[in-house]
Amino acid sequence: MELEIDIRKTLRSGKRSFHLDVRLRSSGQRIVIYGPSGSGKSLTLKAVAGLMRPDSGRIRLGERILFDSRAGIDLAPQARQVAYLFQDYALFPHLTVRQNIGFGLAAGWLNPRRDMRHEAVDYWLGAFHLEHLAHQFPDELSGGQRQRTALARALASRPQALLLDEPFAALDSALRARMRAELDALQRRLGVPMILITHDEDDVAAFGEHVIGLRGGQVVAEPAACQAVEMAD
Amino acid sequence: MDMAWSALGLSLKVAGWATALNLLLGVGVGFLLARARFPGRDLLDSLLTLPMVMPPTVLGYYLLVVLGRRGWLGSWLQESFGINLIFTWQGAVIAATIVAFPLVFKPARAAFEAVDGQLEQAARVLGVAEIGIFFRVTLPLAWRGILAGVLLAFARALGEFGATLMIAGSIPGKTQTLSVAVYEAVQAGQDEVASTLVLVTSAVCIAVLMAAGRLAPGRIANR
Numbered sequence A: 001m002e003l004e005i006d007i008r009k010t011l012r013s014g015k016r017s018f019h020l021d022v023r024l025r026s027s028g029q030r031i032v033i034y035g036p037s038g039s040g041k042s043l044t045l046k047a048v049a050g051l052m053r054p055d056s057g058r059i060r061l062g063e064r065i066l067f068d069s070r071a072g073i074d075l076a077p078q079a080r081q082v083a084y085l086f087q088d089y090a091l092f093p094h095l096t097v098r099q100n101i102g103f104g105l106a107a108g109w110l111n112p113r114r115d116m117r118h119e120a121v122d123y124w125l126g127a128f129h130l131e132h133l134a135h136q137f138p139d140e141l142s143g144g145q146r147q148r149t150a151l152a153r154a155l156a157s158r159p160q161a162l163l164l165d166e167p168f169a170a171l172d173s174a175l176r177a178r179m180r181a182e183l184d185a186l187q188r189r190l191g192v193p194m195i196l197i198t199h200d201e202d203d204v205a206a207f208g209e210h211v212i213g214l215r216g217g218q219v220v221a222e223p224a225a226c227q228a229v230e231m232a233d
Numbered sequence B: 001m002d003m004a005w006s007a008l009g010l011s012l013k014v015a016g017w018a019t020a021l022n023l024l025l026g027v028g029v030g031f032l033l034a035r036a037r038f039p040g041r042d043l044l045d046s047l048l049t050l051p052m053v054m055p056p057t058v059l060g061y062y063l064l065v066v067l068g069r070r071g072w073l074g075s076w077l078q079e080s081f082g083i084n085l086i087f088t089w090q091g092a093v094i095a096a097t098i099v100a101f102p103l104v105f106k107p108a109r110a111a112f113e114a115v116d117g118q119l120e121q122a123a124r125v126l127g128v129a130e131i132g133i134f135f136r137v138t139l140p141l142a143w144r145g146i147l148a149g150v151l152l153a154f155a156r157a158l159g160e161f162g163a164t165l166m167i168a169g170s171i172p173g174k175t176q177t178l179s180v181a182v183y184e185a186v187q188a189g190q191d192e193v194a195s196t197l198v199l200v201t202s203a204v205c206i207a208v209l210m211a212a213g214r215l216a217p218g219r220i221a222n223r
Helices: A041-049 A097-105 A119-127 A143-156 A173-190 A201-207 A224-232 B002-035 B041-053 B056-067 B072-081 B089-113 B117-125 B130-159 B162-168 B178-187 B191-214
Strands: A003-013 A016-026 A030-034 A056-061 A064-068 A082-085 A161-165 A194-198 A210-215 A218-220
Touching: A003 A041, A016 A041, A016 A210, A016 A218, A030 A041, A030 A201, A041 A056, A041 A082, A041 A161, A041 A194, A082 A143, A082 B117, A097 A119, A097 A143, A119 A143, A143 A173, A173 A201, A194 A201, B002 B041, B002 B089, B002 B130, B002 B178, B002 B191, B041 B089, B056 B072, B056 B089, B056 B162, B089 B130, B089 B162, B117 B130, B130 B178, B130 B191, B162 B178, B178 B191
Parallel strands: A030 A194, A030 A210, A082 A161, A161 A194
Antiparallel strands: A003 A016, A003 A056, A056 A064, A210 A218
16 A cells, blocks of 8 residues: 655644644555654644644545645545554543444444444454453553554454554553554554554564654654654753 | 412423523533634623623513513514513523523533543544534533533522513412512511422422532543
8 A cells, every 4th residue: 555645734832833844655564653752743643544634735545645735635534444543542431342343333423332233343352352341441441451442443444544643652561562463463464554653663673664754843864863863862 | 389389380390491491502502612713702601601690680681671572582573473472481481591501501611621632533533423423422421511510500490580580570370480489478478388489499409409419520420
């Protein structure tokens, strides 16, 4: 799958302003956008999902143009067919694990019932070993279980791409290594293209088929420099 | 005693209607003020809060000016539809609705503002339409705060006196609500009637407040 991003965005807060000017193109299955916090990587990922509207530019995912300011194209997040794994998972606190996973499969004004039956929900509950937790609420889950639930919810609607925002930052280091291995195996099995943003070089080592370094809102030529420069700050 | 029950029945009817109207209006306006950015938003919030701080008699006077036979809205309603709201229980509903409105929209606005916007974004990416997000994510997460306000509004509407008296008057069996009946009974020296009415009113108000207290946000606030 080919990803092409060419966007600009200016954010102002009081007297400070931040300029995002990202140009990148990749045909990797596993793209890692790597940079320190405040480098604009989260904004870039949100722009792909349609959660942040760039001032100008163009975003293309495979054959589909998601955003093109000149052509007046700006697909709603609902129409982009991507999955987004939020840093703290953003599970719906009032819904059970089963309802969370089935959320995107139920259209209309009503949430899926607690005892909803759906092939995809059952499949993902099984794939992430969550069957025994199906009726639990998110605040009753451990960090790893929450992440599995969020991944299951993201994948249940068969996305064209999986966007991951610092997926392991909220976990302790032992769990981080395990979830990294789990995601690695899962991605290889499903073959779903993924874009992962991180400031952790272990993520780069595990997933960095194509690594793009970001700093101060711009792509840097040598991604490895990101870490070195951050240390020097 | 018959008078006490008919006054209670009328009060419950008026407060019930006022609460239902406030549920719709308060949730709508609360959501709008929580989410929409427009000039004059703070001014609108202040204006809508006025009924909470203004004397009910002043509100009643404003309502008479607007809804009275010579008022701009009242004369239009009379000429176009033959509707007259003065000295009717429907007029009492309008008075009670306006007086209790801030008690619904204020907590509703706060409850909507407290909903994590990231959850709505997550729902968006999962393909759920905006109206679905409101009913499946935003409203369920805000409803406790809203419901607490709605119960307080019910209690306030039940006790409405000043504006109701000015708009609807005090016609026994027709527009004489509990609180107005208490006043009339005391004026007429009917102490026994007054004390019955007072006990009934107190019991209803305590029950409503206890229900509101149980809905205060707690650990399981989001279920």
